[in-house]
Amino acid sequence: QQQVKQSPQSLIVQKGGISIINCAYENTAFDYFPWYQQFPGKGPALLIAIRPDVSEKKEGRFTISFNKSAKQFSLHIMDSQPGDSATYFCAARGASNTGKLIFGQGTTLQVKP
Amino acid sequence: DAGVTQSPTHLIKTRGQQVTLRCSPKSGHDTVSWYQQALGQGPQFIFQYYEEEERQRGNFPDRFSGHQFPNYSSELNVNALLLGDSALYLCASSRTGRSIEAFFGQGTRLTVV
Numbered sequence: 674q675q676q677v678k679q680s681p682q683s684l685i686v687q688k689g690g691i692s693i694i695n696c697a698y699e700n701t702a703f704d705y706f707p708w709y710q711q712f713p714g715k716g717p718a719l720l721i722a723i724r725p726d727v728s729e730k731k732e733g734r735f736t737i738s739f740n741k742s743a744k745q746f747s748l749h750i751m752d753s754q755p756g757d758s759a760t761y762f763c764a765a766r767g768a769s770n771t772g773k774l775i776f777g778q779g780t781t782l783q784v785k786p
Numbered sequence: 787d788a789g790v791t792q793s794p795t796h797l798i799k800t801r802g803q804q805v806t807l808r809c810s811p812k813s814g815h816d817t818v819s820w821y822q823q824a825l826g827q828g829p830q831f832i833f834q835y836y837e838e839e840e841r842q843r844g845n846f847p848d849r850f851s852g853h854q855f856p857n858y859s860s861e862l863n864v865n866a867l868l869l870g871d872s873a874l875y876l877c878a879s880s881r882t883g884r885s886i887e888a889f890f891g892q893g894t895r896l897t898v899v
Contacts, residue, residue: 679828705886716790716876716890717829762828772817772880772888773842776828 677765679777686784692750694780696763697738699744703765707774708737708748711760720761721748753784788813790879790891798897799867807862807894811879818839818860819888820852821876829876835860836882864896872898 678697686692696706705724709717723730723737723746730737736749750757760781764774799805811818817836822831823826831844836855856858858879864871874895878888 705885709890714892714895716792719887719889721857722887732841755790764828772819772829772878772882772886773834773844774819774821774829774888775831779826779828 675775677775677777678765679763679780681780682778683781684783686753686782687732688753688755688784688786690784692753692757692782692784693747694761695745695747696762696777697743697745698765700765700767701744702767703775705764705766706737706739706746707764708735709762709764709776711762712777717762752781753782755784755786758782758784761774790815790877790889792875792891792894794876794894795892796895796897797899798799798899801867801869801898803867804865805806805808805862805896807864807875807896809862809877809879810890811858811877812889815879815881815889816858817880817882818854818858819878819880820860820862820889821878822846823876823893825873833858834861865899869898872896 707722708720708722711717734751739746763777814854819834820832823829838854849865874893876893877891880888
């Protein structure tokens with residue numbers, strides 16, 4: 674019930690294409706869903722986040738789509754660039770103020786020039 | 787703003803030894819969380835410190851302990867190191883009661899031989 678399942682495990686996209694990463698959760702008490710980007714040897718960097726009362730959030734080329742009834746959310750990267758090549762993690766936070774995050778398994782994205 | 791800083795960046799220890807990792811939170815943040823990230827996996831929550839006390843703990847043995855100082859910086863201690871403790875240890879800071887965004891440091895790569 675505390676798990677967040679992420680797919681696909683890896684993704685190859687051509688430059689200019691759309692990258693889509695999906696996550697699913699079981700615990701309806703989760704109230705905050707961030708996405709993190711991680712480059713090799715670095716810590717995760719917060720990319721974009723959404724709360725369950727919003728169905729979509731867009732920041733530049735990055736969009737989160739959220740489906741509360743299906744308990745699923747996804748990250749869309751528009752006009753993907755080689756510099757976007759990294760590992761992406763979705764996460765979820767329980768309905769408390771403690772900030773504990775539960776992460777998905779990660780998706781390694783490769784954008785080919 | 788220096789962001790979240792961790793030290794050291796890399797560390798090699800022998801089985802059975804003890805290790806201490808350090809974290810300075812982002813300016814204005816009062817909460818520090820520690821995560822363990824095994825190779826190819828998402829970060830796993832170890833514990834969280836707020837007001838110098840452990841507020842929440844993940845599924846980690848008592849060999850993992852921590853401390854938070856009055857200036858909000860934190861230490862993670864691991865005793866009786868096992869080979870399986872080899873991982874990237876990440877510190878994340880946030881501000882309780884305000885923005886729930888968590889920002890990560892670059893991590894400490896611990897190798898146990």
